Amino acid sequence: MPEELLSSESGTSPNQALQNLLLRERVFSKAQLEEIEKHAKRENLYFPKVLLFYGHISRTDYEILIKREIAIHKIDLLMQEIDYELLSTFDQTYLQDKLVVPVRRDANSLIVAMVNPLDEEVIDTIYNRIQMPLKIYYATDVDIQWVLNKAFGQELASSAVYSLFTEDERSSAIETFTLPQTLSMAIIGSVFIMGLAIDAATTMTILMALVNLLYLFSIGFKFVLTLAGARFELYESVTQAEVRELESKDLPIYSVLLPVYREPEVIETLIAGLNQLDYPKDKLDIKILLEEEDFATIDKIRNLKIPSHFECIVVPNMQPKTKPKACNYGLVFCRGEIVTIYDAEDIPESDQLKKAIIGFKKFPEDVICIQAQLNYFNANENFLTRMFTLEYSYWFDYMLPGMDRLNVPIPLGGTSNHFIKDRLVELNAWDPFNVTEDADLGIRAYAKGYKIGTINSTTYEEANKRTASWIRQRSRWVKGYMQTFLVHMRNPLQLYNRIGLRGMFAFFLFIGGTPATFLINLPLWILFVLWLIFKPTWISDIFPAWVLYISLFNLLIGNSMVVYMNMLAVFRRRQYNLVTFALLNPMYWILHSLAAYKALWQLIVNPFYWEKTTHGLTTYSKPEIKSL
Numbered sequence: 327m328p329e330e331l332l333s334s335e336s337g338t339s340p341n342q343a344l345q346n347l348l349l350r351e352r353v354f355s356k357a358q359l360e361e362i363e364k365h366a367k368r369e370n371l372y373f374p375k376v377l378l379f380y381g382h383i384s385r386t387d388y389e390i391l392i393k394r395e396i397a398i399h400k401i402d403l404l405m406q407e408i409d410y411e412l413l414s415t416f417d418q419t420y421l422q423d424k425l426v427v428p429v430r431r432d433a434n435s436l437i438v439a440m441v442n443p444l445d446e447e448v449i450d451t452i453y454n455r456i457q458m459p460l461k462i463y464y465a466t467d468v469d470i471q472w473v474l475n476k477a478f479g480q481e482l483a484s485s486a487v488y489s490l491f492t493e494d495e496r497s498s499a500i501e502t503f504t505l506p507q508t509l510s511m512a513i514i515g516s517v518f519i520m521g522l523a524i525d526a527a528t529t530m531t532i533l534m535a536l537v538n539l540l541y542l543f544s545i546g547f548k549f550v551l552t553l554a555g556a557r558f559e560l561y562e563s564v565t566q567a568e569v570r571e572l573e574s575k576d577l578p579i580y581s582v583l584l585p586v587y588r589e590p591e592v593i594e595t596l597i598a599g600l601n602q603l604d605y606p607k608d609k610l611d612i613k614i615l616l617e618e619e620d621f622a623t624i625d626k627i628r629n630l631k632i633p634s635h636f637e638c639i640v641v642p643n644m645q646p647k648t649k650p651k652a653c654n655y656g657l658v659f660c661r662g663e664i665v666t667i668y669d670a671e672d673i674p675e676s677d678q679l680k681k682a683i684i685g686f687k688k689f690p691e692d693v694i695c696i697q698a699q700l701n702y703f704n705a706n707e708n709f710l711t712r713m714f715t716l717e718y719s720y721w722f723d724y725m726l727p728g729m730d731r732l733n734v735p736i737p738l739g740g741t742s743n744h745f746i747k748d749r750l751v752e753l754n755a756w757d758p759f760n761v762t763e764d765a766d767l768g769i770r771a772y773a774k775g776y777k778i779g780t781i782n783s784t785t786y787e788e789a790n791k792r793t794a795s796w797i798r799q800r801s802r803w804v805k806g807y808m809q810t811f812l813v814h815m816r817n818p819l820q821l822y823n824r825i826g827l828r829g830m831f832a833f834f835l836f837i838g839g840t841p842a843t844f845l846i847n848l849p850l851w852i853l854f855v856l857w858l859i860f861k862p863t864w865i866s867d868i869f870p871a872w873v874l875y876i877s878l879f880n881l882l883i884g885n886s887m888v889v890y891m892n893m894l895a896v897f898r899r900r901q902y903n904l905v906t907f908a909l910l911n912p913m914y915w916i917l918h919s920l921a922a923y924k925a926l927w928q929l930i931v932n933p934f935y936w937e938k939t940t941h942g943l944t945t946y947s948k949p950e951i952k953s954l
Contacts, residue, residue, distance in 0.1 A: 341366075341373040343444040347395050353383065365608050369661070372423055374442045378467055379637045380607050385466055385628065392443060392464055401439050401463035403427065403473050404621060410477050416455065418478040424448050425470045432461065439465035439473075468628040468638045475640035476618055479655070483642040486654035490754040496816055497770060499760040499809045502933045504816055527868050534869055537846050538876045544843055545884040547835050551728030552720075552891050563781050564681040564688070572680055574606045580679050581611040581662030581747065584636070585652040588617075588938065589670040590626035592788070597630065599673035604680060611661045612636035615652040618643045646934040649740070650756030650763035657747075657755055666744040671788040673703060674742060678783040682744035685781045693779040694749035694771060697726060698742035702789035704944040705901060710796055711789035712907045713914045720895035722784075730780050734832035735772040735825055737765035737810075742785040749776065759934050760813070762806020769814055769833065773824040788944050797921045798937040804841045804918075804925035809933065811838040844922035847915055854881060885912065 341363065348354050354362070366376040377383050383391075392398065409430035413421075416428060425441035426448055436456050440448065443462050453460055491498040503511075521529035584596065600612065614636050616624055627638060639659055641652045653667060664682065668674060678698055685696045699722035705715035722739070729736045743764055753770055756763040768778055790796040814821050814833065822830050854877075857865050866874070892908040928935060 343446070344373060344377075344442060347391060347444065351391060351394075353387075353391070372425065372442075374425065375467070375637075378441075379612070380610070385468075385630075389464065389466070396443060398443050398462065398464050401429070401437075401465050401469075403429070403439055403465055403469035404624065406430075408473055408477070413473070413477045418474070420451070422474055422478075425467050426452065427465065427470050427473045428452060428456070429463075429473075431458075435459040435461045437461045437463065439463050439470060441465065441467050441470060466628045468624060471638050472616075472618070472624060472640045476642055479640070479642040480644070482658055483644045483651075483655055486651050486658070487644060487646070487758050489654065490757050491759075493754050497754075497757070497813060499757050499766070499813050499933070502809065502812065502929065504812075507812060507816070530868050531870060531873055534873050534877065537850070538873070538880055540839060540842060540846075541880045541884060542876070544835050544839050545880070545887055547832070548725070548891065549887060551732065552724050552894065553728070554731040555724035555726070555728030556894075557727075557731060563779075564684045564783070566677075568684050569677050569680050572683070574609075577606060577609055577680075577683065578663040579609050579611055579661055580605060580683075581613065581660035581665045582636075583613050583615060583653050583656045583660070583665060583667045584670065585615040585649045585656070585667070586620075586623055586670040587647075587649075587652075588620055588623060590623045592671045593623065593626050593630070595788075596668070596670050596672065597636075599668070600636070602676045603674065603678070604676040613656045613659060614638045615656045616640050617647065617652070646758055646936070648758050648761065648763070648934065648936045650760065651758035653763075654755045654758060657750070660747060663747060664744055665747045665750060667741055668785065669741045669787065672741055672785050673787070674698070674785040675783050678742070678781075678785065679744075681781050681783045685744075685779055686746065689779045690777065692775060692777045694746045694776045695738065695768075696744040696779045696781050697722075697736065697738055698744070698781055699723060699726075699784045700739050700742060701784050701786055701899065703786040704789050704791070706903065707789070707944060708791050709907075709910070710793065711791050712904055713910070714789040714796075715901065716892050716895055716904055716908055716911075717914075719899055719901070720892050722780075723895055723898050724891070727780050729832065730778065732828070732832075733777070735829050735836075736768045736778040736780075737762075737807075737836060738768040738778065740764050741787070757813075760806055760809050761802050761934070761936055762810060765806060765837070766810040766813065769810060769825075769837065772829065773814075773821065775824075790939065791943055792940070793917070795940045795943070797917065797924065799939040800918065800921035801924040801928065802937040802939075804844060804922045805929050805933070807837055807841050808925060808929050811841075841922055841925065844915075844918045845926065848919035848923075850877075851912070851916065 345359050345363070348359060349356060362376055362382060363373065365371075365380070366373045369376070371379075374388075378385065378388065389400065393400075406429055408427075412430060413428060421427065424445070427439045429437040429439055431437075436452070436458055438449075438452055438460050440462060441464075442448070443464050449460060449462065491500050518529065518533075521532075582600070586593065586596070603610070614627065616627070616638055618640055624638075624640075637659075639656050641655045644651070657665065664686070666679070666682070682696045682698070686693065689696070700718055701722070702711060702715045702718065704711050706712060726736060740762070753767065753774065755767075757766050760766045771778065790799055814837070821833070825833065853865070856862060889908050889911050892911055893905050896902060896904045896908075
């Protein structure tokens with residue numbers, strides 16, 4: 327550590343010293359600095375924050391300028407012993423606004439870390455508060471945010487975790503099975519066992535009939551949705567002409583939440599995608615949400631040599647460690663009228679934010695969220711990525727628009743959801759205990775009388791290429807659908823009154839029916855293969871002919887329809903090389919069944935566990951990092 331103590335004598339104004347340096351080094355012209363200063367005053371932000379968070383200067387260049395101006399050392403706060411008791415005696419808002427951290431007392435001085443060590447007003451304030459000499463160090467805004475969020479964020483983190491439970495206990499997945507649900511399942515199980523004991527053949531016939539009817543209704547409803555969604559192809563919900571007509575001065579501040587966890591490999595891809603967004607940088611409020619102990623990702627971000635037009639928010643360590651908890655925490659810091667979420671590997675189309683704004687203007691006032699479409703940039707990498715692409719193309723290009731047209735609840739995807747912030751806060755945002763938080767939020771929004779819209783804009787992601795990782799990801803999704811079904815079925819009559827008969831029908835088939843069909847798919851295929859190879863007589867002895875005919879219809883006609891509908895999905899995106907892979911869907915469905923059984927087990931023993939999806943595995947080249 328340096329021995330020299332910087333004096334706290336008053337000098338130039340807090341912004342003027344830094345502005346003089348930037349002018350002298352010819353980093354900006356006087357006119358440019360005046361515009362940045364106006365932006366800072368308009369948004370009531372500290373001048374260095376505007377410089378860094380809106381990409382006017384990179385962290386690396388900023389640090390070089392500071393060290394060139396004064397003899398100062400850089401401190402790595404992640405490796406320092408922080409006196410949090412001392413820190414708690416300072417005003418949190420002031421420290422956050424000025425990006426300054428009193429680290430600890432050292433002999434006869436106080437170690438202070440600052441993002442702007444030229445700001446003598448801040449130095450004076452700390453000095454007058456502590457009345458002892460100061461040792462001033464330079465620290466990155468990422469390091470300072472890490473310390474401040476860890477020191478003061480526990481209350482906010484607690485609110486992020488328990489807000490929904492406190493405000494609307496019945497809508498929280500913190501309790502997996504309620505007592506009435508447990509008793510109901512116990513009664514159904516007991517009746518089934520009794521039925522097997524009294525008349526096994528009749529009991530199995532009823533069970534098989536119910537299973538096949540579920541399949542039949544599910545396939546039929548998907549076909550109806552496909553027809554409704556196909557109409558979406560006939561026109562663009564938002565045109566390029568409408569995008570070009572937008573004036574930058576009329577655009578609102580747009581907040582972007584970027585939850586990342588143990589993903590240093592894909593951060594640069596994320597930044598590349600954001601750099602391509604066609605939106606004024608001074609109206610982008612970008613929040614990178616980092617977990618407190620995720621040192622690998624934090625280290626990666628603070629060493630990136632790219633424009634730093636985003637703010638790092640460090641989420642304090644608190645269970646459950648889930649994406650919705652991080653988003654709830656980050657939502658508190660958002661300044662935009664509209665909020666969206668992107669995952670770490672996302673590459674949104676450049677005009678997506680503008681299309682969402684136009685969508686909100688064109689759609690009815692009860693539309694509070696707009697879902698963009700998702701697809702994959704590594705579609706042709708292997709079997710799994712091809713099947714994943716087929717599935718997502720069908721889901722986002724046909725199913726979701728079909729739900730939109732038929733006005734039924736839309737289970738949102740996990741990314742590229744664009745929300746009106748005030749309405750999102752009104753709904754108590756995401757449920758941290760639900761591992762498919764967006765699907766749940768879509769149902770809660772619909773139950774409150776709000777609607778979800780869709781736009782013709784795509785976000786590209788990295789498709790999961792490894793089977794084990796795919797099963798982890800899919801089991802989390804299926805578990806979340808199970809959680810969502812259990813939560814909203816705690817009061818079926820109330821749900822019916824809120825979403826109506828059509829909504830209940832869709833809810834049963836998608837939220838409840840999806841995991842149910844995955845669970846029963848594997849046993850039915852095993853039964854069919856046994857019959858096909860060994861022709862056991864006990865199958866025909868147990869099941870009457872009409873049940874077997876329905877089963878055969880579902881197997882041949884029903885599955886063929888689903889395969890055909892998946893084939894349709896690729897035509898809109900002209901990925902014709904994937905058409906034949908739709909024939910392999912039965913193999914893909916077996917993987918779904920395996921994931922569903924894992925999900926069912928975790929629902930019982932570890933319901934809130936967030937199975938981390940590993941990204942950055944693709945061998946496909948990533949987008950080039952573009953400078954602003």
